[in-house]
Amino acid sequence: MEFTTLLTTARAHAGGRIEARRSDGEDIAVGFADFIDSAERLAGRLRAAGLVRGMQIGLQAPNVYEYLVWDLAAVALGAVLQAVPEDLPADKVAGLVEKRDVALWVYEKAENFAGVANAVPLAAALDGSTLPLDAAAAALADADLHSRVYSSGSSGYLKGLNISRRGTEVLVSDFVAAFGLCASDSHLIFLPLSNYQQRLSVYGCLWSGASFKLVRHTAVFQELGRYKPSFIVAPPAIYENIYAQYGRGPDAKDKLNAFLGGNIRFMITGMAPIRGAILTAFNQLGLRLLEAYGVTETGMIAWNTPRNQRIGSVGLPIHPEQLHFTPESEIVIRRPHPLSKGYFDSSESDSSNTFLADGAIATGDIGALDADGYLSLSGRKKEIIVTSGGTKFHPEEIERSLASIEVVRHAVVLMSRNDNRLVAVLVVPDSKDAAATRLVDDGVQAINAAAPSYKSIHRRVLTETLPSIENGMLTRNLKYDRKGVYRLFQAEIEQQG
Amino acid sequence: MTTIQDNAAELPALIGLVQQVAYDLPAGYAISAGSRFVEDLGLESVNRLMLMTLVEQEFGVSLEQHMPALIELQTVGDTARFIGSLRAGR
Numbered sequence: 332m333e334f335t336t337l338l339t340t341a342r343a344h345a346g347g348r349i350e351a352r353r354s355d356g357e358d359i360a361v362g363f364a365d366f367i368d369s370a371e372r373l374a375g376r377l378r379a380a381g382l383v384r385g386m387q388i389g390l391q392a393p394n395v396y397e398y399l400v401w402d403l404a405a406v407a408l409g410a411v412l413q414a415v416p417e418d419l420p421a422d423k424v425a426g427l428v429e430k431r432d433v434a435l436w437v438y439e440k441a442e443n444f445a446g447v448a449n450a451v452p453l454a455a456a457l458d459g460s461t462l463p464l465d466a467a468a469a470a471l472a473d474a475d476l477h478s479r480v481y482s483s484g485s486s487g488y489l490k491g492l493n494i495s496r497r498g499t500e501v502l503v504s505d506f507v508a509a510f511g512l513c514a515s516d517s518h519l520i521f522l523p524l525s526n527y528q529q530r531l532s533v534y535g536c537l538w539s540g541a542s543f544k545l546v547r548h549t550a551v552f553q554e555l556g557r558y559k560p561s562f563i564v565a566p567p568a569i570y571e572n573i574y575a576q577y578g579r580g581p582d583a584k585d586k587l588n589a590f591l592g593g594n595i596r597f598m599i600t601g602m603a604p605i606r607g608a609i610l611t612a613f614n615q616l617g618l619r620l621l622e623a624y625g626v627t628e629t630g631m632i633a634w635n636t637p638r639n640q641r642i643g644s645v646g647l648p649i650h651p652e653q654l655h656f657t658p659e660s661e662i663v664i665r666r667p668h669p670l671s672k673g674y675f676d677s678s679e680s681d682s683s684n685t686f687l688a689d690g691a692i693a694t695g696d697i698g699a700l701d702a703d704g705y706l707s708l709s710g711r712k713k714e715i716i717v718t719s720g721g722t723k724f725h726p727e728e729i730e731r732s733l734a735s736i737e738v739v740r741h742a743v744v745l746m747s748r749n750d751n752r753l754v755a756v757l758v759v760p761d762s763k764d765a766a767a768t769r770l771v772d773d774g775v776q777a778i779n780a781a782a783p784s785y786k787s788i789h790r791r792v793l794t795e796t797l798p799s800i801e802n803g804m805l806t807r808n809l810k811y812d813r814k815g816v817y818r819l820f821q822a823e824i825e826q827q828g
Numbered sequence: 829m830t831t832i833q834d835n836a837a838e839l840p841a842l843i844g845l846v847q848q849v850a851y852d853l854p855a856g857y858a859i860s861a862g863s864r865f866v867e868d869l870g871l872e873s874v875n876r877l878m879l880m881t882l883v884e885q886e887f888g889v890s891l892e893q894h895m896p897a898l899i900e901l902q903t904v905g906d907t908a909r910f911i912g913s914l915r916a917g918r
Contacts (some may be wrong), residue, residue, distance in 0.1 A: 549895055568874040575851040576878060738851060740870070760857065764889035797870040809872065 332503040332538040334406055334477070334496060342367045344540030346514050350558070351396035351545040352452040354439060359396060363537065366436040373456050377408060378464040382719035384409035385470030387479070389433040391424060391443060391525075392546050395426060397453040398524050399533060401437055405478075409741040410434075411471055413479040414441070414525045416489070423489075426544055443694040479675065480527045482627050493625055494527060498670040502630040505533045505649050509636045510562070510597065514540035517562035517594070521551040527627060527670075532564060552590075559592030567605035568809075569699050570598070574609050584616045591618070597637050601645075603810070604708070610642045615711055622646065624708065629692040630670030633706040644705035651704060655691070659723070661712045662698045667689040699727060714813060716744070718785045719751045720722070726813075729778070729786060733757060736774030738767045741798055743816045744788070745825050752789035754824045756816055762793040792823040834906060835861050836889060836912035845882045846904055849875045861905030883907075889914045 332556035347363035347756040362370075365427065380387075388410050392398050405412040413433060417423065424443045427730065428450075436450035444450040447466040461633045481489045506512070518536055520529050520543055536543045541584065546556045574759065577586040588595075598613070601623040613620035624645035625631035632654065635646035648654045668691055674682050685693055697715065698708045710725035717723050726744035733742035734754055741758035755775065779787045795817070798804035803815030815826060843859050850859070850869045865871045871879070880898065882890050889911060892900060901907045 543887055549877060549880075550892065552878055553884070553892075566874075568872060572849065572878040576848060576882070760853070797867070799866060799870075 332500050332507065332534055334500060337537060338371065338403065338407055341537035341540075344514060344537075346542070347540045348542040349392070349399065350543075351399070352547075353457075354392075354395045354397050361396075361616045363540075366399065367403065369400050369457060371407055372797055375463075376462055377410070377435070377460070379466045380435075381466055382408060382410055382462075382464055383470055385411060385472065385474070386434040386464075386468060386475070387411045387432060387471065389413040389415060389427065390438075391417065391419065392437065392439045392453050393417050394520070394524055394529075394547050395439070395453060396498075396545070397456040399545065400456040401453075402533070403522075403537075404528060407785060409474075411476055411478060413525070414481070414530075416525045417523055417625075419481075431465065432468055434464045434466075435462060461509045473672070475671065478527070478530070480525070480627075482526075484535070489676070490638060490674055492527075493672040493675055495668060495670060495672045498630060498666045498672075499531065499534065499643070500672055501668045503531055503538060504528055506531070506535050506631070507539045507689035507811050509634065509638075509649070511637065512536070512539035512541050514682060514715045516541035517558065518543040518597065519550045519551075519554055519563050520556050521544045521554065521567070523548065525536070528564065539808075541695050556590055556592050559594040561594050561596040562598065563595075564599045564601075567600050567609070570600055571609055573611060575623060578609075578612055578616070587613075587616060595619075596622055599634070601625065601787065603777065607643055614640075614642065624696075624706065626692070626694050626696075628669070628671045629666065629694070632664060632694070641701075641703070641705045645698075645702065646706065646708045646717065647755055648700075648706055652794050654700075654706070656698070657693075659712065659715070660697045660699060660709075662694045662696050662706075662708075663687070663691050664694065665679035665689070713732045716746050717755070718746075720785060722785045724786060729753075729755075729782070729788070730811075732778045733775070736771060738770050739774070741809050741811075743798075743804075745813060745817055745824060747790070749825045753787065755788045755791045756820050756824070757791055757793055758795070758797060762795050766792070790824075790826070792820050794820065838911045838915070839905065839908040841886055841909065842883070842904060842908045845886060848882065849879045855872040859904060860871050861903065861908065863904045865904070868896060868904070883911060887911055887915060 340452050341363045348360055349366055352358050380684050386586055388405055390412060402412055421443045428447055436444055436447055437453055438444045438450055439453055449463050475496045476493055477499055477658050478494040480492050480494055511781055518541055520532055524530055525696045577590050595618055598621040599621050610620055619637060621635040621644050623634035631649060633646045633648045639647050653664055655663045655665060657663060657729045673686050687693055695710055695712045696708050697710050698706055700706055710727040715723050716726055730742045733739055738759050739757050742757045745754050747754050759767055775788050776789055800807060803819060804812055806812045829837055839861055846859050850871060852870060863869055884891055
């Protein structure tokens with residue numbers, strides 16, 4: 332894929348169609364050529380208003396048709412689209428506006444941009460209205476800067492990422508080739524476009540001629556059966572929910588096909604680990620569910636594809652020569668064109684921990700390659716437990732065993748600070764029930780018996796409190812917040828005896 | 829306080845659907861009108877989206893226009909009453 336020819340290439344795909352809702356609430360379906368016409372008309376108006384290459388267009392909007400028009404107009408002009416998360420509150424938006432580095436703001440919620448002179452509603456993409464640019468906003472000099480996006484860190488604050496033009500081109504090209512995207516494909520996009528992954532999918536579809544439909548995430552389950560996509564990209568929770576409803580019983584295959592629309596060629600999952608049983612079940616039922624792995628800072632790293640799949644791994648590295656491991660088994664990527672060029676609006680330590688001085692990107696993930704070159708992940712570097720004897724291991728594998736005890740719904744393994752012992756915090760719905768307690772203790776004993784002594788659970792803390800973001804047991808990315816769990820149960824964790 | 833008289837006719841069928849989406853709950857866990865989606869049942873937003881889909885199929889209602897109201901509903905009983913009012917065209 333190349334941005335310089337993306338618009339002409341997309342226009343030539345006569346069968347390519349986009350379905351989406353416009354900001355005025357009307358559902359529309361347009362051919363690629365009409366869409367590109369709209370984007371080029373908007374680019375012409377922006378140029379006439381004074382926009383030049385490198386200037387920023389800020390956009391805070393949900394998944395509506397005009398979002399795509401603004402994005403492709405920016406591509407046509409070489410402008411930098413700053414994609415602000417849809418749910419960023421007004422005070423934070425005001426902070427971005429105050430910087431005065433964006434030439435034109437585009438919004439859905441007028442209240443977030445009250446009194447901002449250089450702001451227009453989304454519909455201005457199509458209605459021919461005046462575009463009041465802030466001519467004082469400087470153009471950014473880096474010709475490789477394609478977009479500015481935000482990703483939420485696990486602690487909830489926003490990290491701004493500068494996205495590379497060339498990095499995007501390489502990644503989209505790899506994706507189109509590995510998954511054989513073509514004009515007969517159709518893709519349902521429901522995750523927010525402000526998350527850059529979705530814009531990569533848009534570029535991939537436009538380049539290959541695959542039709543796509545853009546919806547809000549709340550409509551995902553209804554739209555699968557309605558639109559009948561040939562591929563989707565979704566986090567594990569989506570597949571787990573679908574499996575729980577339709578994946579069991581003798582007619583599971585028919586029920587799943589009916590729910591998914593019956594046209595699925597492949598489905599991709601990533602963003603968080605998925606349970607092996609779910610992957611196996613979908614694939615055994617003939618629905619190709621493929622696990623992939625990447626980080627926004629560098630882009631996709633490995634993926635299972637229709638041609639090469641190994642369940643339990645995240646697939647073959649896309650470019651094996653770019654994959655390296657530190658002595659601690661942390662995955663480090665060294666590639667000529669990473670997806671991101673670095674953070675903006677971020678602390679120095681964030682930046683230097685991830686973007687290493689030699690140009691490599693440290694993922695923070697621990698992994699290993701098997702004999703055939705498939706990559707497996709075993710957890711996050713910052714969560715590694717170091718025993719008093721210096722042995723290092725990742726708590727997730729013990730947590731998986733503990734969570735398989737019948738009455739245990741969640742398991743978090745931590746090291747006590749006072750006596751350096753492994754403590755398991757176990758969520759058990761009926762924690763005072765003697766039979767449940769016995770099941771837990773028998774289960775823990777069996778797990779301990781099968782593990783080396785340094786992985787032995789010394790104490791267990793039983794609770795009925797379900798993990799949530801509100802009580803501090805989950806991060807905003809819905810992973811266990813080990814510090815939060817420790818804070819909540821510190822007294823019990825440190826109780827010696 | 830929720831009483832039996834308050835409960836909508838949709839409650840038993842809704843409890844069945846909630847049981848389907850709260851697949852993480854231990855077998856035999858009793859879901860009632862007072863069960864809270866997040867605190868008691870541990871439902872995440874994706875589970876609630878699936879519940880919406882099942883509710884639309886089961887009760888023949890369209891919920892798309894009612895997202896802001898649905899997000900505010902915290903218990904199974906409140907939701908049953910809300911569906912009841914939609915079906916009654918109120």
